[in-house]
Amino acid sequence: MASSLFDKVWQAHLVERIPKGPEVLYIDRHFIHEVTSPQAFADLEKRGLPVFRKQKIIATADHNVPTENQHLIIQEPLSRKQVETLSENCKKHQIELFALGHEYQGIVHVIGPELGLTLPGMTIVCGDSHTSTHGAFGAIAFGIGTSQVAMAMASQCILQSKPKQMRIRIEGKLKKGVTPKDVILYLISKMGTDGATGHFVEYSGNVFQQMSMEGRMTVCNMSIEMGAKGGMIAPDDTTFSYIRGRKFAPKGMEWERALSYWKSIYTDVNARFHKENCFDALDIEPMITYGTHPGMGIKISENIPVNTEDENYKKSLNYMGFQQGESLIGKSIDYVFIGSCTNARIEDLRLVARIVKDKKKAENLQAMIVPGSQQVARQACEEGLDHIFQAAGFEFRQAGCSACLGMNEDKIPSEAYCVSTSNRNFEGRQGPGARTLLASPMVAAITAIEGKIVDVSRYIEKMDLFN
Structure with missing residues (x-):
């Protein structure tokens, strides 16, 4: 079978x-x-x-x-x-x-x-x-x-x-500048925060096959934000x-024996799933959230959806200080947080460094980068990334969960806007009254330089970040 x-x-x-x-x-x-x-x-x-x-x-x-x-x-x-x-x-x-x-x-x-x-x-x-x-x-x-x-x-x-089991397949080629964080935010925006409830998700298709391990970890990390018990990708x-x-x-x-076993646990061609969902890679663009759960996400180029009937939706926008139908482009931001178990690996920090090198963060916001581990921190220092961050005006801190959640000293003040690479944005997640907009490290870094949310497409083309 x-x-x-x-x-x-x-x-x-x-x-x-x-x-x-x-x-x-x-x-x-x-x-x-x-x-x-x-x-x-x-x-x-x-x-x-x-x-x-x-x-x-x-x-x-x-x-x-x-x-x-x-x-x-x-x-x-x-x-x-x-x-x-x-x-x-x-x-x-x-x-x-x-x-x-x-x-x-x-x-x-x-x-x-x-x-x-x-x-x-x-x-x-x-x-x-x-x-x-x-x-x-x-x-x-x-x-x-x-x-x-x-x-x-x-x-x-x-x-x-x-x-139960669900398979999510994404085929095609991602647009330039679309990162794994954008992929998972896109999926959650399409499926909702309960779209995979009761299921374990397997991600398949060439988009996931072509991802780095860091990218795959970002995707699987946020599987639970669409209600899944967990997510997995076949080893290769x-x-x-x-x-x-x-x-x-x-x-x-031991390695040879382990490798032999690992190569045997792929999904068989005729395996059946309780649900299957397919998406086109070309439909995915850099994403950002606008509400109080990860499912409230849009392409940065889009406007906030209009939903005049849902009182919870209205409550969420009121908490965030946003209006239905408006664009987030030009919105001033107070904090940028780059870190968490979602996006605090060396690959994330290298991308941020390429964006902020020889630039300065905007004066109207505070920006912090928190590596996910002591090993990541050491590697960043060995590669000189810490000097790039500090020259750009970013705080380069020590390893920990930090401002992902309001359980430690790194809290976002009430009513302050924070573009964050973390995984959750419910009310008070980053501190009582804090307003969190989830995004990729790329979007967060660009926001820090601009001091506001901008159309990132010109950065993607101009800086040639993904070659």
Whole structure:
């Protein structure tokens, strides 16, 4: 019987089927951080349960950490408590921790792939919704709740009902200047925030095949923003080249055995999906959001849609200070944030550097660039990108989740507009009252230079960014 990529990985990790209930799924890799792990550790201690397979767990501090002066004591009391608690728990249970100051510290969904901890055919969980990022490697990866974090710690398994499957195919050639972030924002704008609810999505077609691994991670990262359980892309030579030689990747004969398996888990030609959606690459342009969820996105060249009947729609535009039918071109922006588990990899920073080199940011806004990991930060410095950013007036900070979410010191003030490369834009996501417009690193960088939203097409042609 023909099977999909998802079927093959799921079946390989199926421990037991519970009659009229969920299935027991074995977990290969469990990532934890300081926000969702304390309760799970406390639950285990209350029950007198040990951590079952500590070598399968990797911990890092990322959500609540400051992105300046990381060598000093964390000033914010709750953040300091959470980070200290993570350290205590990991020491007590002998779990590998990439704490502040460690050479591998960073955003959990950035460090997993760059260290070779994320591999094709794995099952991966984390108490964080954007765990779907790891699906770019052909892994079944998804976020779990605190009770499931404890379950995975205690048994290396979780109870999970097998989701339906959806395939999204994009064929054709992308227009010059269209980035992976634009591709996923376009898909969410077309399908809505509930268009893939209850499904695991496989992305296929030549558009995804031609993407770099960084681009594929961006797409899979935001799969959940259209309601999906997760997203995945079949591993290929691009995947294998990315993994080869990384710190924790298989070596020698182990590599050859792993490679042989990875090449076998592609979707069979006649595999069936519950839903199929096809899109034309030529219809995609640089995107930006205008509302309070990622589905409220438009091409920068378009006007905000008119919807006079929907009260929630009106409420969203009122929060953002926008009018139905208006263009965003010319709108003044107060902040630009380039970072998060969606767009804080070295490829993203290189693109931004090409745009801002020998230029200055507009005086009316503040711009910050936050690398996704210590390794990304070091590589940026080795390539001289930090000097380019600083000469252009950008703040180049230390690794962490930063202004993606309002849980640390990097908050956007109330009613301030921020063009952000992060993944969510609901009310107060970047700080109470903050107004977030999601966009690609390219659009964010151009906005920082101009101080306002502009038609980016002239930059794309003039600067020859994508040759």
